[in-house]
Amino acid sequence: MIIMLYIALVLLWLLLAPQFEISSLLLGMFISLIIVLFTYEKEEDKITKPFLLVKTHVHFIIVLLIEIFKANIDVAKIVLSKNMEIQPHYLTYQPQLRSSYVAVLLANAITLTPGTLSVDYNEEGYVIHALTNSAAQGLVGSSLEKVAKEIDACLSKH
Numbered sequence: 001m002i003i004m005l006y007i008a009l010v011l012l013w014l015l016l017a018p019q020f021e022i023s024s025l026l027l028g029m030f031i032s033l034i035i036v037l038f039t040y041e042k043e044e045d046k047i048t049k050p051f052l053l054v055k056t057h058v059h060f061i062i063v064l065l066i067e068i069f070k071a072n073i074d075v076a077k078i079v080l081s082k083n084m085e086i087q088p089h090y091l092t093y094q095p096q097l098r099s100s101y102v103a104v105l106l107a108n109a110i111t112l113t114p115g116t117l118s119v120d121y122n123e124e125g126y127v128i129h130a131l132t133n134s135a136a137q138g139l140v141g142s143s144l145e146k147v148a149k150e151i152d153a154c155l156s157k158h
Contacts, residue, residue, distance in 0.1 A: 006032055071115050095125070098152055099156065110126070115135040116130050
């Protein structure tokens with residue numbers, strides 16, 4: 001399994017490299033080895049179905065892109081309107097995630113979505129700055145939260 005992860009990372013490196021050179025390949029192999037050595041051992045016990053984990057991450061990316069597109073339209077409507085009806089405020093939001101990795105993933109996704117910004121994460125949950133009430137209320141029970149919980153469930157299975 002560790003060898004498959006290493007090969008996948010090297011192939012991803014080659015796919016993302018601007019051009020194929022031996023030095024680039026060696027650098028990719030070295031970085032992939034470092035990543036495998038530092039991360040695989042920590043998650044080895046948790047990940048029982050790696051393909052399900054990849055599937056949920058791909059689903060997360062698709063949902064994130066859709067949410068970014070929808071939020072861009074909402075923010076564009078606000079900016080282009082005569083009144084610029086914004087209601088900026090802070091919201092405390094607790095999605096009940098067990099994995100700190102998924103908590104960071106969701107916080108970054110919230111920040112990437114126009115109209116919302118992850119300001120802090122503490123014992124009460126996320127502190128989110130939202131541009132409008134609808135953007136704030138859209139977080140609770142959102143499709144992004146549901147997919148994050150799916151990833152969290154995959155990581156916490158033993």
